[in-house]
Amino acid sequence: MNYLKKILAIVLVFNLGIVNAQEQQEAYVAAESGLSLRDQPDVSGKMLTKLAYGEAIGVLEETDKNLVVLDGGEKISGKWVKVETRNHIGYVFNGYLSPNKIARTIRLNLDNVKVEIKNLATSDYKRTHDLKHEDVTTINVDASDSPEGKHIILVDNDYKQVSLFQRYENSFSFMSTDSKCNSNEWKQFDTEWKPLKQLKSNTFETLTYTEKDWKHFVETATDNLKEDVVDKCGEDWLAYVKTIENIKDYPVSVSTNRVFIKFILTDSEDNISEKIIEFEIPKGS
Numbered sequence: 001m002n003y004l005k006k007i008l009a010i011v012l013v014f015n016l017g018i019v020n021a022q023e024q025q026e027a028y029v030a031a032e033s034g035l036s037l038r039d040q041p042d043v044s045g046k047m048l049t050k051l052a053y054g055e056a057i058g059v060l061e062e063t064d065k066n067l068v069v070l071d072g073g074e075k076i077s078g079k080w081v082k083v084e085t086r087n088h089i090g091y092v093f094n095g096y097l098s099p100n101k102i103a104r105t106i107r108l109n110l111d112n113v114k115v116e117i118k119n120l121a122t123s124d125y126k127r128t129h130d131l132k133h134e135d136v137t138t139i140n141v142d143a144s145d146s147p148e149g150k151h152i153i154l155v156d157n158d159y160k161q162v163s164l165f166q167r168y169e170n171s172f173s174f175m176s177t178d179s180k181c182n183s184n185e186w187k188q189f190d191t192e193w194k195p196l197k198q199l200k201s202n203t204f205e206t207l208t209y210t211e212k213d214w215k216h217f218v219e220t221a222t223d224n225l226k227e228d229v230v231d232k233c234g235e236d237w238l239a240y241v242k243t244i245e246n247i248k249d250y251p252v253s254v255s256t257n258r259v260f261i262k263f264i265l266t267d268s269e270d271n272i273s274e275k276i277i278e279f280e281i282p283k284g285s
Contacts, residue, residue, distance in 0.1 A: 024058045024059065024060055024084070025058070025059045025099075026056055026057070026058060026059070026099075027056075027057055027058075027059050027083070027094070027097040027098065027099055028054055028055065028056055028057075028097065028098045028099075028100065028101055028102045029051045029052060029053055029054060029055045029057065029096065029097065029098075029102070030053070030096050030097060030098040030102060031053060031096035032053050032125075032127040032128060033053075033125050033126070033127070034050040034051060034052055034053060034125035035050065035051045035092055035093070035096050035097075036050055036051075036092070037049050037050070037051055037083070037085065037088055037090040037091070037092055038090055038091050038092070039090055039091070040091060041063045041065045041080030041082075041091040042065070042080070042091075043067075045091065048088045048090045049085075049087070049088055050125065051085065051092070052121065052125060053102070053104060053125060053127055054101075054102040054103065054104045055085075056101070057083045057084065057085050057092075057097075058083060058084040058085075059081050059082070059083050059094075059097070060081075060082040060083060060084055060089070061081065061082045062079055062081050062082075062094075063079060063080045063081060063082065063091070064079070065079060065080045066078070066079050067079065067080060067093050067095070069093065069095060076095040076096070077095060078093055078094045078095030078096075078097075079093075079094055080092070080093060080094070081093075081094045081097070103118055103119055104118070104119050104120060104121055105117065105118055105119075105127065106120055106122070106127055106128075106129070106139060107127060107128045107129070108128075108129050108130075108131055108137070108277070109128070109129070109130045109131065109132055110131050110132065110263065110265070110275055111131075111132055111265070111273070112157070112158040112159055112265075112267065113154050113155070113156060113157040113158065113159055113162065113265070114154075114155040114156050114157075115152060115153065115154060115155065115263075116152070116153045116155055117139075117147075117150055117151070117152050117153075118150060118151045118152075118153065119150060119151075120139075120141065120145060120147060120150050121141070121142035121144060121145040122139060122140055122141060122142055123140045123141065123142045123143065123282065124140045126139075126140070129277075131275050135274065135275055135276065136275070136276045136277075136278060137275075137276075137277055137278070138277075138278045138279075138280055139277060139278070139279050139280065140280045141279050141280060141281055141282070142282075143282040146281075147206055147259045147261075147279040147281075148206055148207065148208040148209060148259070149205065149206060149207075149208045150205070150206045151199070151203055151204070151205055151206075152164065152196070152203070152204045152205070152206065152261070153202055153203050153204075154202040154203075154204075155202070157202060158267075158268075159265050159266060159267055159268075160266045160267060160268050160270070161265075161266040162263060162264070162265055162266075163195065163263075163264040164195070164196040164204050164261060164262065164263055164264075165193040165194060165195055165196065165261070165262045165264070166193070166194055166195075166196055166206060166207045166259065166260065166261055166262075167190060167191045167192060167193045167194065167259075167260050167262075168190070168191045168209060168256055168258070168259055168260075169188055169189070169190050169191075169256070169257045169258040169259075169260070170188070170189055170190075170191070170217055170254060170255065170256050170257065171188050171189075171254070171255050171256075171257055172188075172189065172217070172253070172254050173253045188257065189217065189220060191213075191217065193262060194207060196261075206259075206261065209256065214254060217254060255281075255283075256281050257280075257281055258278050258279060258280055258281060259278075259279040259281065260276055260277065260278055260279070261276065261277040261279070262274060262275070262276050263275040263276070263277075
């Protein structure tokens with residue numbers, strides 16, 4: 001009898017788990033600047049974290065607390081809802097939630113064209129950049145992502161021609177058990193500009209740095225560092241560095257600091273202008 005009761009109890013708990021899973025609805029953060037998760041359904045509640053644009057969360061229940069916010073002159077109405085994320089349970093305003101999955105998109109406003117960069121996570125939640133009066137903008141890439149292999153789409157393009165190019169800023173260091181052979185600081189080197197692959201008339205794909213590119217960069221870096229290495233460690237040590245095939249092996253270390261995208265814009269009167277995006281890569285990525 002006791003055994004039967006245990007079986008029934010397990011079945012009941014299992015069924016309740018299924019019901020709860022069914023009741024929890026998935027939603028996606030639609031606030032481009034991120035959405036505050038609070039410990040109470042109130043704007044004065046303690047902020048637990050900031051949810052990223054496009055992040056998936058589970059909606060547990062709806063509260064009876066309404067909220068209206070003014071965003072760019074537009075009134076957005078909704079309620080506080082209790083939600084669950086990977087690390088927290090708290091409350092958010094559902095006026096900035098979407099039932100549909102959101103592709104992470106960065107938008108650039110240039111003089112006569114709008115640009116969208118698809119599926120790139122940022123570390124500062126900034127999704128829109130204005131280059132109408134600036135020639136350069138910086139996008140801070142999240143440590144879990146890379147600007148390589150992303151689609152760049154031209155929207156509302158009024159230019160006669162748009163060409164895109166990419167280059168890298170990399171760092172190289174050398175280390176040794178002999179402290180005098182260590183580089184005093186990271187040495188930085190820029191690669192040459194290369195044209196982006198054009199997938200469609202309005203769509204480009206950013207380049208991906210290959211292992212072959214890395215090895216070429218190590219050769220370039222060691223050539224540039226020759227005087228420093230020879231001065232500290234001698235010709236024999238420099239020869240040893242040049243035999244290294246795996247760029248992650250001691251005593252060299254290579255990393256990407258920034259990736260640059262350059263827009264060369266030609267208008268209907270053949271006037272040419274340039275705009276540059278700097279993708280800032282977190283150290284250690």
